[in-house]
Amino acid sequence: MKILIDRFNGVDKFVQAYDLSIDEVKGKTLLALLQHIKRTQDISLNFTSACRMAICGACGVRVNGHSYLACDTKMDDLLKEYDNPESLKISPLANFKVLSDLVVDWEPSIENLRKIKPTITPKEAFSDKKGCVQTQAEVDAIKKQWDCILCGCCASECNKLEADSSDYMEPFVFTHAFRAAYDSRSKDALKHLKPSIANGLWMCVHCQECADRCPKGISAADDIAMLRVMAMKKGLKDGTGPAHAEAFLKDLEDTGRLNEIYLALRSEGVLANTTKIDIAYNLMKAGKMNPLHIFGDEEIEGHEDLVKMIEAARAANKE
Amino acid sequence: MNEEKFNRRDFIKSATIGVGAVAASTSPVSIMASELKKSGKNTSLPSVDVLVIGSGGAGLRAAVAVRKNHPNLNVVVVNKGMPSRNATCMAEGGINGVIDFENGDSNKLHAYDTVKGSDFLGDQDAIIKFAQKATEAIHELDYAGMPFNRQQDKTVARRFAGGAKYERCNYAADKTGSIMMHTCLDEAITNGVNFLLDHYLLDIAIDNNECEGVVLLNMQTGDVVPVLAKSVVLATGGYTRVFYNRTSTPFNASGDGIAAALRAGLAFKDPEMLQFHPTGVRNGGALITEAARGLGGKLINNKGERFMSKYSNRLELAPRDIVSRSIESEIRLGNGFGEGMGSYVLLDVTHLGEEQIMNELPQIRHIGLLFEGIDLVKEPIKIRPTAHYSMGGIEIAKFDDMSTHLAGLFAAGETSCASIHGANRLGGNSLADAAVTGKLAGEGAGEYANKRQNYGSGKHAEELAQKWRIKLKDITSGNSKPNELYDLREEFGQYNWDNMGIYRTGEKLEKHIKILDEIWAKYNNLKISNPNMFYNTALIEYLEFGNLILLARCACLGALNRKESRGAHTREDYPTRDDENFLKHSLVTLKDDKLSLSYKDVVITEFKPEERKY
Numbered sequence: 026m027k028i029l030i031d032r033f034n035g036v037d038k039f040v041q042a043y044d045l046s047i048d049e050v051k052g053k054t055l056l057a058l059l060q061h062i063k064r065t066q067d068i069s070l071n072f073t074s075a076c077r078m079a080i081c082g083a084c085g086v087r088v089n090g091h092s093y094l095a096c097d098t099k100m101d102d103l104l105k106e107y108d109n110p111e112s113l114k115i116s117p118l119a120n121f122k123v124l125s126d127l128v129v130d131w132e133p134s135i136e137n138l139r140k141i142k143p144t145i146t147p148k149e150a151f152s153d154k155k156g157c158v159q160t161q162a163e164v165d166a167i168k169k170q171w172d173c174i175l176c177g178c179c180a181s182e183c184n185k186l187e188a189d190s191s192d193y194m195e196p197f198v199f200t201h202a203f204r205a206a207y208d209s210r211s212k213d214a215l216k217h218l219k220p221s222i223a224n225g226l227w228m229c230v231h232c233q234e235c236a237d238r239c240p241k242g243i244s245a246a247d248d249i250a251m252l253r254v255m256a257m258k259k260g261l262k263d264g265t266g267p268a269h270a271e272a273f274l275k276d277l278e279d280t281g282r283l284n285e286i287y288l289a290l291r292s293e294g295v296l297a298n299t300t301k302i303d304i305a306y307n308l309m310k311a312g313k314m315n316p317l318h319i320f321g322d323e324e325i326e327g328h329e330d331l332v333k334m335i336e337a338a339r340a341a342n343k344e
Numbered sequence: 345m346n347e348e349k350f351n352r353r354d355f356i357k358s359a360t361i362g363v364g365a366v367a368a369s370t371s372p373v374s375i376m377a378s379e380l381k382k383s384g385k386n387t388s389l390p391s392v393d394v395l396v397i398g399s400g401g402a403g404l405r406a407a408v409a410v411r412k413n414h415p416n417l418n419v420v421v422v423n424k425g426m427p428s429r430n431a432t433c434m435a436e437g438g439i440n441g442v443i444d445f446e447n448g449d450s451n452k453l454h455a456y457d458t459v460k461g462s463d464f465l466g467d468q469d470a471i472i473k474f475a476q477k478a479t480e481a482i483h484e485l486d487y488a489g490m491p492f493n494r495q496q497d498k499t500v501a502r503r504f505a506g507g508a509k510y511e512r513c514n515y516a517a518d519k520t521g522s523i524m525m526h527t528c529l530d531e532a533i534t535n536g537v538n539f540l541l542d543h544y545l546l547d548i549a550i551d552n553n554e555c556e557g558v559v560l561l562n563m564q565t566g567d568v569v570p571v572l573a574k575s576v577v578l579a580t581g582g583y584t585r586v587f588y589n590r591t592s593t594p595f596n597a598s599g600d601g602i603a604a605a606l607r608a609g610l611a612f613k614d615p616e617m618l619q620f621h622p623t624g625v626r627n628g629g630a631l632i633t634e635a636a637r638g639l640g641g642k643l644i645n646n647k648g649e650r651f652m653s654k655y656s657n658r659l660e661l662a663p664r665d666i667v668s669r670s671i672e673s674e675i676r677l678g679n680g681f682g683e684g685m686g687s688y689v690l691l692d693v694t695h696l697g698e699e700q701i702m703n704e705l706p707q708i709r710h711i712g713l714l715f716e717g718i719d720l721v722k723e724p725i726k727i728r729p730t731a732h733y734s735m736g737g738i739e740i741a742k743f744d745d746m747s748t749h750l751a752g753l754f755a756a757g758e759t760s761c762a763s764i765h766g767a768n769r770l771g772g773n774s775l776a777d778a779a780v781t782g783k784l785a786g787e788g789a790g791e792y793a794n795k796r797q798n799y800g801s802g803k804h805a806e807e808l809a810q811k812w813r814i815k816l817k818d819i820t821s822g823n824s825k826p827n828e829l830y831d832l833r834e835e836f837g838q839y840n841w842d843n844m845g846i847y848r849t850g851e852k853l854e855k856h857i858k859i860l861d862e863i864w865a866k867y868n869n870l871k872i873s874n875p876n877m878f879y880n881t882a883l884i885e886y887l888e889f890g891n892l893i894l895l896a897r898c899a900c901l902g903a904l905n906r907k908e909s910r911g912a913h914t915r916e917d918y919p920t921r922d923d924e925n926f927l928k929h930s931l932v933t934l935k936d937d938k939l940s941l942s943y944k945d946v947v948i949t950e951f952k953p954e955e956r957k958y
Contacts, residue, residue, distance in 0.1 A: 035878030054714060068826035068882045069874040075429040075594035078630045078711060080522050083429040083596075099714065124542070124564055125879030131426040132541050135533065143530035145489040156443075156486035158498035164491050171491055171516075171523050175428050201530070208489060 026050060027112035028062065030070065033123050042112070043067070055103065056084050056095035059115075059127075072127035079240065082176035086127050087116040092178035094240040118181035120190060129177070137194040140220045141202040145211040163209035170204035170248060172241040173197050179235035179245050185228055193225035196235035196245030203248035206255060218256050226252055227266025268292045278332055281325035285314045389802045391572035393417040393793045394786075395558060396579060397545050397601055399427035401521070401778030402757025402785070403579035404528035407537040409786025414794050419537050422560060424544045424596060424884065428529055431581050431597045431758070432778055435521025436633050436707075438513035439485075439779065440772035441478035443500055449510035451475040452950075458773060459951045461507040462735075462766020463911035463921065465614070465929070467947040470743040470762045474780055481779040482514050490527040492516050505772035506634070506663055513772035518633065518707060524775055528782075543569070544884055545580065545600050546812050548608040548753065549805035555752035556800025558604075559808045561816070563884060566877020568812045570805035574793035575752045577785045578605060582734035582758035584618060585888075586896040587845070588837030589685055591731035592624055592631040596888070601759045603891035605738045606898070610748055611931040613761040613944075615895065616902035617735035619769055619912045620846050622667035624730025625715045626688040632708045632727060634771070636693055637661060639704060643671065644690040644724060645679035651689075665768060665912055668729040672846045681726070685838050692724035729846060733769050735912065736899070737761035739931060745788025746781050752792055756785035763929065763946075767911025820883060822871020829870055829882070833889050836863050836896070844900055849916045853904040860897045867893055894934070901939050902930040923953050 028043045028050075043062050050058060056074050063070045074084040077096040084095035088103060103113060121129035151157040180186060180195035202221045206214040218226075229249045236244035257267055272291035276284050285308065289298050298305075308314035325331070396407045399421050410419045421427060442449050454475040459466050486492060486500060493501035493515055505513035516523040542563040549556050549570065557572040583599030584591045606612050623632040637643075637660040645651045655670040656662035662670075671689055674680055680687045693701060698721045701709055705720070712718045712725045738755040740762040741747050746754050757778045764777055843856035867890060872882050908922035909915050928943045 034876055052717060063882070064827055064830040066826065068829070068872065069876060069880075071879050071881045073425055073429070073881070075425070075596045076431075076434050077595070077628065078434070078714075080519070081429045081433050081594060083425065097714065099717075101717075125881075128879055128881075130541075132539070135427070135539055135541075138530075139533050142534050144527075144534035147487055147489075151487055153484045153487040154480075156483035156500065159491075159494055160498055161494045161501075164494055167491060168517070171526065172519070173526075174433070174522065175426070175526075205489065205530075208491070210489065 026110070028058070029112055029114045030062075030126070031114070031116040032070075032126050033117075034069075035125060041067075050100050050104070053100050054096055055086070055088070055093060055098040055100060055115075058100055059095060071125045080174060082174035085118050085176040085178050085181065087118060087181060089114050090116070092118060092181040092238045094176055094178065097240055118177045120180050120183060120186040120195070121177060131177075134175070134177070134180070134195055134198070137198045137224070138201060140194070140224055141198055141205070141217050142220065143201045143205055143217075145205050145208045146213045146216060147210050148212040151210060157210045159209055166209070167204045167207055169243055170200050173200050173243055174241060176240060178238050178240055179243075182234035182238045184232045184234060185225070185230045188230075193228045196249070198224075199226065199252060200243060200245045200248045203252050206252065214255060215259060215261075218252060218259060218261060221252050222256055222261060222264075226256065227264060227269075265292050274335070278335060280322040281328040281331050282322040284318050284322055286316075286318050389557075389570050389572050389805065391557070391799050392420045393574050394419045394577065394789050395571065395573035395575075396421045396577045396786075396789075397558065398430075398579035398581060398757075398759070399423040399529070399539070400430035400579060400581055400757060401432035401525050401528055401775060402759070402782035403577065404525070404532045404537075405779055405782030406577045406579060406754075406756050406786030406789065408528065408531050408535050409783045410790035410793070411535040411537055413787060414790045415536075417790060417793055420540050421532065421537055422540045422543050422545065422558075424542065424563065424600075426541060427539055428525065429594070429596060430525065431593050432525040432775070433522040434592070434594065434631070435524075435775050436518045436631070437505060438503065438515035438520045438772045439478075439482065439524060439775035440505060440508070440513050440770070441482040441776055442475070442510070442512045443479060443482050443514065444502065444511070447510065449512055451479060453509060454478065454512060456951055457508050458764065458770060459766070460954075460956055461768055461770040461773075462763075463768055463956055464766065464923070464927065464948075464951075464953040465617070465763070465910060465946055466766030467743075467763040468949040468951060469947050471764055472950065473743055474762075474764050474776070477780040477784070478776040481776060481783070484783075485524060485527060485779065488527055488531045490516065490524055505770065507770040508772070518635070521775055524779070542879070544887065545604055546887070547808050548576065548604050548750075549800070549802075549808050550608055550750065551800035551802075551804050553751060554800060555750050556802060557805050559805055559812060561812070561887075563879050566816070566880065568809045568816065570802060570809040572799040572802050572805065573752075574796045574799060575754065575789040577789045578738065578753065578755040578759050579757045579782065579785070580759050582737070583892065583895040584731040584734050586618075586837070586840050586892050586899065587629075587731035588833050588840075588892070590624065590629040590728070590837065590841055592621055592629055593731070598888035598891050599734075599759075599895045600888065600891050601755065602738055603894050605748070605753070605755070606894065606932075606934045608750060608753075609933065609935075610750055610753075611739040611933050612736065612895070612898050613739040613763065613929050613931055614736035614767070614902065615898040615932055616900075616906055616913050616930060617765075617767050617911065618731060618899065619733040619735060620665070620668040620729045621732035622664055622671055622729050623691055623727045625711060626682070626686060626726040626728055627715045629728075629730035630711055630715060631730065631732070632691065632711060632725065634664075636691060636705055636708055637667075639693070639696060639700070641691050641693045642695075643667075644692050645674045646681050646689075647679060649679075651679065664771075665914075668846055669914060671727075671729055675728070676847075685841065688726040688728045690724035691727045693720055694722065694724065733765075733774060734758060735761070735765040735767065735769055736902075744784065745791065746785035747788050747792075752796070754785040754789045754792075756781040760785075766946075767913060816877075816883065818871075819886060820872045820875045820877065820880065823873045824871045826873065829872070829886055829889065832863065832866055832870070836889075836893065839863070840896055844896070844903060847914055847916055848903055850904065850907070851917075853900055856900050857897070857904065860893065860900060864893050864897070897939060898932040901932055901941050905941055906930060921956075927953065
């Protein structure tokens, strides 16, 4: 079979094909396969790896456009997943600057981590002489996020980053912000929340790709949602994002139906929406927006129960 | 992604063009302008107050310690990739340090267990201080945000580790190392430590008996960059990759710091002390945690016998070195499966049942599937001992600040040898070592940099850099076949395993010294058939291999002359410990490519040497 690899030698980008017998492929991990190619066919092929047991995060790459941790991926499984293909395409992680072949630049990511101050500020009761106290349940609340190994798989799949990375950080950065903000030993969640908001917290497009591709089963999307909840609870409600979220909730309480007209008006205000009349027109033409809804919607069936649930959630939250 | 985009790194590059003559003579030095400021009068080389080489637990702790004590100093952590790709993150079990003094445990008992575990080769003054500092380190890590598992009383959870009399191994699930390292990384990032990624340590430069800095290879461009520093901390990890094909350490832990220190004239202490872990997967040696045996895993030979009964009353739960030797004995007796480096015995946990395996050993089941395609629930896994930890390292002059015998140079973690572990490290003491010695080295290096008025002249660094530029050009200009480098490395690993592995004899070691000389000669004739200096990973692998050969030669010399069995060092021709002649450390030094060996007494204060019984 053919293994096609996206190459970059510092000057040119090209795709190189490596012919391998099926015996050379079977039984190996993806990382072992890359090593095999480097050792037997092409010493100039560059990729990074370290621990080979899925804990250091060095070998994230893409296969046929999806991110994988190379050491934790068996070729047999890949062949099955892609229906015994004639060829597989291996590329560097997307949404990173490529340094060489499959090697990407991590420096901007470290600078993004720096923005959200990933370390907790412990409460006054604690000290570095005596440590802290915490219950196991409180540890469990942030345990999953600590499995993040900074492999970049989530960032590679992120649709928001792909569309525009100028106002948004890698999903794992939010996971780090969340685990610091939500730690019961921490006295100052705002330290992590504020820079999260300033760097795109409300820009996540909810595509769930980050959660889907994380080799450790972490959902950065959930962490982003949790950070948003924390931010709103702390009164950080400026901007269209929080207004958008509140408009959603109001619709649910009012009728249980999402009112596209009110959603836009409540999120961004009347003035901002005057520039979007063309979008509204297109939506109406496509049947996605009913202009009569400006007078309100009918309640959905079982709306009473929905309101009860919202109230119960509010009450539980207060406790 | 758009390659043309003017990104942050490009900005930094353009901002650093003014750094100086050397920068202008090569292509732009991609070093952070704010950190590597001009050093002033003598030279225009990039410079930084404290340079930390290596970013595992020890390096990160050192960097943070500098910033905390001296916020005015700038600190740059140099790494040959991204900072979180290191051996610290692979540690599973836990970190030792007494935090519960109510039940009879004490720092002194921790020290005693460590001394006994070291087979009395540990320096007791250092170990006693280490045990105290280990307690402090646990609280500090907790305060820094490390999410330890907790007990009912909300304090840090602890469990037993091998060779310990009390529960003092504090843990965070079975990922203690990963979680500790990420805690340290986060702390470093938050505390304004800067990182120089994709830079490889070539050499240490000395001016007037003082460390003036280092020579780095910028992997992204291929430029050789001399960097001046007021003080340097080496924290580049251990050298068990000398057993290239059978070790639990990551590919990139190649002892670069120790090799550079040797070339700079420093001594390599106890190089022969290399620890083996009994259970690595046959295919490469990735670790199967001790928990598999703790829960009742059985070791089985090709006759279907549970063979450990021949070697120890404690069966599979005997100490690491005993179990490792037993497995190797079985393989040598012809009771193993397979041939050569692929030989193995079986570890059977199937009797535990699917539920327990899935609940308590999910990670090793995953490893079984990944490396061997074997489901532990259904069949036993193929295992063999694997090289695990190096007790030897750069000789430390003073434990209190982890200074070496070269002024301005400090070492920490597995790279260093303050002789905390002697001839055998106890489980849980490696993370404690990284945390304790890392912090001490950072304090020492910070203090030194703070007092030092000027940078070195940079003359020696520039000379060294020039030599490396010529050498690297030569290495990458040849046309050796791609596999030659890798075949030689495999061969090297196998010879080390066969002749310098778990069982050693004078005869084999004598032969091995010659073999290593031959490998060294072959290595020096090798070329890399890739002249593209742009992130040339083959070149890095070549350089790492060179360091490993040098370190293996030292280990072999030490092993040949240590005519006794002590801890991890087992000589079949000298099966007992010989305190009369060898209660001392080996010190290997390098001059003009020749190694020489000397000895130094072990420091004994409180604990008289006794027979090691468990």
